[in-house]
Amino acid sequence: MAKITYVAHDGASTTVDVADGVSLMEGALQNGISGIDGDCGGNAACATCHVYVAEGWGDRTGSISELEEAMLDLADGRQANSRLACQIKASADLDGLVLNMPETQH
Amino acid sequence: MATQPNLAAAAPIKHTVPREQFEYTWPLPPRHRPDLPEYTAGSLSAYLATAPLDEVDIADPIYWENDCHWTYFKRLRDEAPIHFTHHNSNRHRGYWSVTRWADIMAVDTNHQVFSSDAHLGGITLFDMDQDFIMPMFIAMDQPKHDVQRKAVNPIVSGSNLAAFEELIRSRTQEVLDGLPRGEVFDWVDRVSIELTSRMLATLFDFPQEHRRKLTYWSDIATADPEVPGNLQKEERQAVLMGMLQEFMGLWNARVNDPEPKGDLISMLAHNPATRDMPPMEFMGNLVLLIVGGNDTTRNSISGGLKFLNDNPAEYAKLRANPELIESMVSEIIRYQTPLAHMRRTALEDTILGGQHIAKGDKIIMWYVSGNRDERAIENPDAFIIDRPRARQHMSFGFGIHRCVGNRLAELQLKILWEEIMKRFDNIEVVEAPERVPSAFVKGYKSLMVRIPA
Ligand code: HEM
């Protein structure tokens, strides 16, 4: 299990527990966190779960597939620390992770 | 000895006939149709329920005009989820139908293997006219697709659309306030077309008094030249060239403004990422925005009203709780599936759902079927306005070509339903709608309604 903090673009912050193996997109949807839509159900195919991973956590959140890279490249507000939350699975390693959300997803 | 049957001649083809070996003729050869001279929606549905899967060409517009394709897609999902159609291949070269959610997702997300390139035929079941290709990024592969999409993307992103919201709302209010009470009228013409054309004219800052031109061009761009009454190929191309010219005029008038105005044309003309692109490509992108945003939104506007009428309990839920509009908008778009399919061309031999796909094969992703796949969506044939996870539908496609205008479409529908619920307790559909005869644009020609006095 990991405590994950989701910070909306307006600064509103919510911290929830996400069970091991559950994606951080699912973690947001299950807890009704707005700003993460998850339209494709977690296939790295819609980019509506785009988040910014806090500094220093990059090597713990796993690698980026070719499709994820292509989708991020087309997303609004792409940054070096951009990820698709559906491609990151919760584990004890990620306990305390903070995810910021971009202004818009589409 | 009895003569041997000529197996070679009778054997159905299993792969798309290569374009080089295919004789394109115009008009196309006549269709083989079911032997039902006096067909009705009922008799066509009954036929599709038992016909051999291989003897059906579901691209035939009669099935769509009569809204009876459902049975056939259910059979394909259950019995032959990756299915090749050779029937009528002298018209379409043969195509694979992909009908399950997961398989469609696999094709849509594999842009390395499944191409959208206009020069291979493009993104619809029938190949794009090879002598009239307007460059638009929906029918391009990487890397060019990405460059052009990125140029258009900010224009239809949520933050930019917020600036249009008040204008869209006031235009919506005007249209609704002008509707007659106690009188039968066509919702498609008075509301769906009127609203989408006003909204498009607003977004492009196109002269409002000429807004129906946008509708006309969009209709022409997608109209099937085979359908009696539609423009022939050459006439159609001439009309589209006229449209390009008119937009060039607006472009030229705005490109030298000291500061860009807020409309889409000014934004394209001034944005450093887009202002130096060749004019034809800008035009292709504009056309894509017009066409992409027109029929689709229009038919979602019509469909929503029809679904609420067909499902009075859902309509009652909405009256009791207008907060449901947001999830209802997604459910309307799923249930309507305004584009029934997108097509790809295989760039190499591959295996899809156990079937061998050859390089050059045409693959049809039937979103209309994926959106009713009981393997992915619970109770998919029901229209449920507060469906959990209503956003998880495939009407906008997936992967790098996923609809870039999705937020704009959702915003338009949301504002419309908010304004409808403030004004009208009930809008009754009084007769069955007239449907568009197309396996691509899934929609309505007319929908007669009455608002009680
Ligand atoms: C309910 C309304 C709409 C539906 C159902 C819809 C559906 C689609 C679909 C299925 C695709 C192709 C996805 C794929 O190949 O994977 C697409 C692409 C596209 N749509 Fe929409 N659309 C809608 C509204 C709009 C609007 C309002 C606009 C314009 C402002 C728009 C502009 C585009 C563009 C530009 C593309 C090409 C994207 C690309 O190739 O990267 N659409 N749309």
Ligand code: FES
């Ligand atoms: S949920 Fe679609 S990309 Fe993550």
